[in-house]
Amino acid sequence: MLSFTFQNPTKILFGEGMIARLGEQTRPYGTTVLLVYGSGSIKKSGLYDQVIEQLKSIHARVVELSGIEPNPRLTSVHKGIELCRSEKVDLILAVGGGSVIDAAKAIAAGALYEGDVWDFCIQKAVIQQALPIGTVLTLAATGSEMNGNAVISNWEAQQKRAFGSQHTYPRFSILDPTLTYSVPRNQTVNGIVDIMSHVFEQYFSLTPDTPLQERLCESILLTLIENAKIALEQPNNYEARANIMWCGTMALNGGLISVGMQNDWSSHGIEHEISAIYDIPHGAGLSIVFPNWMKYVYKERIERFTQFAQRVWGIKRDSLSDEELALAGIDATRAFFTSIGAESRLADFNINNDQLDHMAKEAVLFGPIGSFKKLEQTDVQKILEACL
């Protein structure tokens, strides 16, 4: 186990009807709230009205920024920053999924920074402060509700970049599983793939002697696998939605499940290059990339992959060699993704090899990526080719 520091101050309010506590949670931060949301599905579902009612109950002044994109864009972040400054916003309230929350984080940090917020994404500046953020989560996926990370797309530059800061942890997050009942099937699938991928990025690690962390990762994977099909067959099943939602938060709550472990994150890096150009859903991109990444790297520490096959997929060792066992686990991963309807090839989005060179080059712009196996441009290119 490596040395580490960990702190996660986000307050979680989890359960049906927790929206009723939004007012009381918001009040301490001031009177002017920037309400950030997406395409308007929260208006159809009635959640918007509930949020407004709560904010009215504490006499908050509400400023709105709607239309945050699924891969949230720098242009939207800029709009939000402007609103924060002109309206003297006290708290940013993100109501939506990870994209909306990520946009809120970038706005919160950008509003108190003299330069361009994109500086944080390209490692030109480090976040020193941010406006307080609260969230109401409507989609189980990114874990953004309980960490300080965000991913922003600069559409003009065709770049998708992440930042993380202790200052951009939400102060509170309201997680009501019933709000995910209406999430469409494909978004539910992408969310599940995203959560599993977050675990993979932490679990496939070269750090020795981390038995608790490995088991925590496996716990989340097993719970997701059990609950995915239930939620897909019965979208209004509270327990399945609740379990998936909590798995999503736990999978990336400031890195608690993998403290003291080196993480990888190269599959995310590769996926970001794909969706930066083609704007495909992040979860779909991960579903395509991850099993191919696994096949490319498993020999670096085959015993982690044999453990994965046995503990997560329940594959018996019997007479299988390490190699066969590891590959059976990877195949089981792909088979599971396919069984829930996740995409497996770039061709599913009509993406061909036109931009492979460009994507591979961009992925390693700041140097080789990953830690389980350090990937150079040629490695990324090979993985992308396997994804075609």
Add this chain to the structure above:
Amino acid sequence: MLSFTFQNPTKILFGEGMIARLGEQTRPYGTTVLLVYGSGSIKKSGLYDQVIEQLKSIHARVVELSGIEPNPRLTSVHKGIELCRSEKVDLILAVGGGSVIDAAKAIAAGALYEGDVWDFCIQKAVIQQALPIGTVLTLAATGSEMNGNAVISNWEAQQKRAFGSQHTYPRFSILDPTLTYSVPRNQTVNGIVDIMSHVFEQYFSLTPDTPLQERLCESILLTLIENAKIALEQPNNYEARANIMWCGTMALNGGLISVGMQNDWSSHGIEHEISAIYDIPHGAGLSIVFPNWMKYVYKERIERFTQFAQRVWGIKRDSLSDEELALAGIDATRAFFTSIGAESRLADFNINNDQLDHMAKEAVLFGPIGSFKKLEQTDVQKILEACL
């Protein structure tokens, strides 16, 4: 899964040599530090000098309170409160195990309360504020380094009572596994039993549909079982000590592993009555009580016990009945405790049945205890009799 709120703001600094960051962590809270510790083993080990050096480096004024007892006493807490007031203490720094940290929490809350701090222990008052607390942990056991709970003994009244508050979470805790190398064998054993017992209190629950939480509990138990014997045979094995230390923190870090589950805590309640009178080590008391509690209650939800037997102890179902499987898991628990040298009977401490009535009565002073099975006085009496 039940609805829940969760927030744990404690900052963890984990790893060898982390004491070097004590000064920087302490500085923001002011200049006068109340250093709380136990019998002086930190002087023998050299840790005391390291702490003083760190505090000197930030020009802190150090006030000392030593001699905190293994079951920390109200009299010591009163001394600390007096010091806080007379010396205008800014931060309380606990250097030791759970007892020292618990005492620090009571001092922190009592210093800012007009009445007697014991009021918090007997539910006569609720903590509204507390001085900031920092900790340097020297013993893996109670989890007190990352939660708001404390247990205090009122020796005159022969009462041992707990309180918990959001205000008494340590602001930071330094966890260096090498500081536990010198922990004597019996204290290491008691710590491991204590950690496992914390998990048991959460794991044996009637709340349905909590698959992730159950697996997180099992993850900690499995990791402890694997590492206990290594640490006992090789006290200076970093990885074993680190894994046990992190298990201890995770087992009770504000209840994260069992959010949305009803907890039990009756075995702790029963044990507190034993050590309130006989001053035996808490972990030893738990080792005696817990398997007997298990045997008394397992039929309330036998499938949790069959799951425990299979997943934690690796017992195969084969042709075993639920009953046999559940009992085999309980026997395996006792066998494990015995294998690491933990006590199994009150007789091991020369405790007979003289005070059983009194203990059973005190245990239910505020009403029946537990939730897996609600225990009345007669139930507690029967469990205690089984412990003889």
